[in-house]
Amino acid sequence: MPELRRDPIVGRWVIISTERGGRPQDVSMPSAPLPSASMCPFCPGQERLTPKEILAYRPHASEPDSPNWTVRVIPNKFPALHVEGDMGREGLGLYDRMNGIGAHEVIIETPNHKEHLADLPANRVEDVLWAYRDRILDLKKDLRLRYILIFKNQGATAGATLEHSHSQLIALPVVPTSVLEEIDGCRQHFQQKERCIYCDILRQESTEGTRVVLENPEFVCLTPYAPRFPFEMWILPKRHAGYFEECQRTQFEFLAPMLGEALRRMDTVLARPAYNFILHSSPLHEKTGDYYHWHIEIIPKLTQVAGFEWGTGFYINPVSPEEAAKALRDAEI
Amino acid sequence: MPELRRDPIVGRWVIISTERGGRPQDVSMPSAPLPSASMCPFCPGQERLTPKEILAYRPHASEPDSPNWTVRVIPNKFPALHVEGDMGREGLGLYDRMNGIGAHEVIIETPNHKEHLADLPANRVEDVLWAYRDRILDLKKDLRLRYILIFKNQGATAGATLEHSHSQLIALPVVPTSVLEEIDGCRQHFQQKERCIYCDILRQESTEGTRVVLENPEFVCLTPYAPRFPFEMWILPKRHAGYFEECQRTQFEFLAPMLGEALRRMDTVLARPAYNFILHSSPLHEKTGDYYHWHIEIIPKLTQVAGFEWGTGFYINPVSPEEAAKALRDAEI
Incomplete structure (x- = not known):
């Protein structure tokens, strides 16, 4: 167990x-070819x-x-x-x-x-x-x-x-x-301002425009202001919602093409990199609906910049999100 | 700037x-040989x-x-x-x-x-x-x-x-x-119990023994109870101290051979892996001396187990710290 x-x-x-069995040190062996x-x-x-x-x-x-x-x-x-x-x-x-x-x-x-x-x-x-x-x-x-x-x-x-x-x-x-930290941050913002911080971010980003990669009637894809990783992207619903699973059908109809296009733009700019994406949604049974805002984070894995970061929580990013967003917008796909 | x-x-x-110059997407190119x-x-x-x-x-x-x-x-x-x-x-x-x-x-x-x-x-x-x-x-x-x-x-x-x-x-x-989180955790423990949590950990680990890799009069090297990574090791001073830079000379005389031996044991068990180590010490000008306890974290980088972890703060570790400590203790160096 x-x-x-x-x-x-x-x-x-x-x-x-x-x-998975085997000797403990075998985790260190190079992976077999896929x-x-x-x-x-x-x-x-x-x-x-x-x-x-x-x-x-x-x-x-x-x-x-x-x-x-x-x-x-x-x-x-x-x-x-x-x-x-x-x-x-x-x-x-x-x-x-x-x-x-x-x-x-x-x-x-x-x-x-x-x-x-x-x-x-x-x-x-x-x-x-x-x-x-x-x-x-x-x-x-x-x-x-x-x-x-x-x-x-x-x-x-x-x-x-x-x-x-x-x-x-x-x-x-x-x-x-990581989810608890986000929720705490959102709760603090909501307690001060009675507004969802992600909704505030969406408003500011949409006015500034420099970090927006894609936009459609229901979703925005952007590079965050303080990204941990080069070409990190977030996809956020424009309508405030805490739970991914409560999406309406029309929202999925707008999310699917945006997710595909964001990945294709990333593939074009970065020559089909390895990547992770993570769905950040509310905990299942806690009431976070007013202040938490579900979203997807996409993180290309560009090996030489990942270093000690995952051991320290401290990040050095050699690409500004404004440059990354521009390269992603300009990509010919 | x-x-x-x-x-x-x-x-x-x-x-x-x-x-560093160059096009933003060049961060993704494979590293040149060292x-x-x-x-x-x-x-x-x-x-x-x-x-x-x-x-x-x-x-x-x-x-x-x-x-x-x-x-x-x-x-x-x-x-x-x-x-x-x-x-x-x-x-x-x-x-x-x-x-x-x-x-x-x-x-x-x-x-x-x-x-x-x-x-x-x-x-x-x-x-x-x-x-x-x-x-x-x-x-x-x-x-x-x-x-x-x-x-x-x-x-x-x-x-x-x-x-x-x-x-x-x-x-x-x-x-x-990452340091703020540790300090917060330490402060909470201290407020409840008037004891440093790392000192408490050292006492419990030294009684249980299963996660201790090395010990000398001034330092303990152990695998932590809830390690993020296989073969993660911590080296802690036995004397409570918040600031690495306040170490006494005799402490360095005990730390140096332990750090060397911990690395050599890791090299033997894991066939000279890539690794990170990180010195966790107090912030320079804040008074954390009573409740924070400086230490070194050593994290071998075993590529196939590092995955989405650095994007989520959530870790799956395929090696228990007890197994890791035993393999490290048993290594013939």
Whole structure:
């Protein structure tokens, strides 16, 4: 059973998940090359290689765990958290722990091994967003779960271990530190001003214009004022909303093409980099609706600038967001 | 002039330092191979290739910027911050900025191009510690500076751009978020219990023993209870102390061999990995002495496990600290 442990100083929870087996030092071995299409467990026809599917969109009715799907959601074969078991909350002197209760799922975004999320037409990106939403709404019924993290690692240097385009969902019994920090910041701003800080940012950015990459009736894609990473982008809904899963259908119709275009512009400017994206949405059962504003963060992984940053919380960024936004806007896609 | 910008939501300051030139997208190009000894600006005899030295330890008196040093401190040729200029603090709507005032120095740890810090005898590691201390005490006189970050990137995947063993010092006009979070956690614990939380951790760890890697009369090296990264290690002084630079000579005499041995054990178990270490010490002019406890964090950079973590503040660690500590203790060095 994986274990959640809390750092007693800063309150950060980490998952200690040692079930992949092998000697501890083997984590340090260079990754094997990502498997090619012939042995890819995410390709149609190889459904037996994965755990049983949780959800699949099939344009023409077909059996579960058979081909002919466009999006398929499966449990992670090496889950960082398990659904079964009790919480096992416990104090050990100064320390706090609990069992690694939660869910860890994989959203296979396309049946085509070589296709990236950026390559999909808007209606198929929309399907991926619907899959995120459907899974969040389903998992939200389990009251032990407090937060759902949806993220994508594209490329080996961003942490992907399989080439076939996919995102991941981790449902947690705690709220991650980064989300708590954002929520605290939002709450403070709201208490002072009775306004959502992200709404204020959207107004200021839209007036200034220099950091806006894309805009449509429902969403804005911008490079943030104080980005940690070169070419970091945020996509924010214009309408104030705390919960991604409460998006209306028309919003997904505007989000999907913007997400695709943002990724294609990034791919053009940065020569198809490895990247992460992370969906920041409200904790499942806490009332943050007035002051928190869901959004997506896209972070290209440009290896030589990532250094000690993840160990210090301190960032040196060699590209201003104004330059990055201009290069992204000017890209010919 | 580099610029410090504050994220209005979480309060994190980042340095936007665009002076290296070139097109913004060039940050994404793969790093050139690290230069070999023949053209290394950190090697003896090539002192003219660096900015003028700030400090050097020379066993036999010799001219500045000439060979025959054991440790040499120089300004970074591409500094993330500049010493000259005014602070230029300014609000821009929601945002806060200031000029990138500070210092960015390089501590060349050995004249020998091929020697790692781990390879040095204890007395020469001690020299490196003295160089850190001397630079901190000197820079502390500049009251604009509020924090000094000392860190080491070893290996290209940890962010090193030159092969020759060196550490870096960045003096900042703000305190980094990660340090503020630690200080807040320590303050809360102290307010409740009138004890330093790191001292409490040392007592509990020394009783339990499973996470202790090394111990001597003045220091303990341990794997923390809730580590973010596999084989993360902390070195803590047993005597409560907030400021690294106030170490006594006898303490450095015990710290140097422990740091060397911790690195050699890590090198043995993980086959000489890239790594970062970060010195966590108190802010320069704030009174944190009763509740903050300086320490060193060592983080091997094991690429396939670093993924989306630096974008989320959320960590999955496939190696328990108990396993890691045992492997490190058992290593034959």
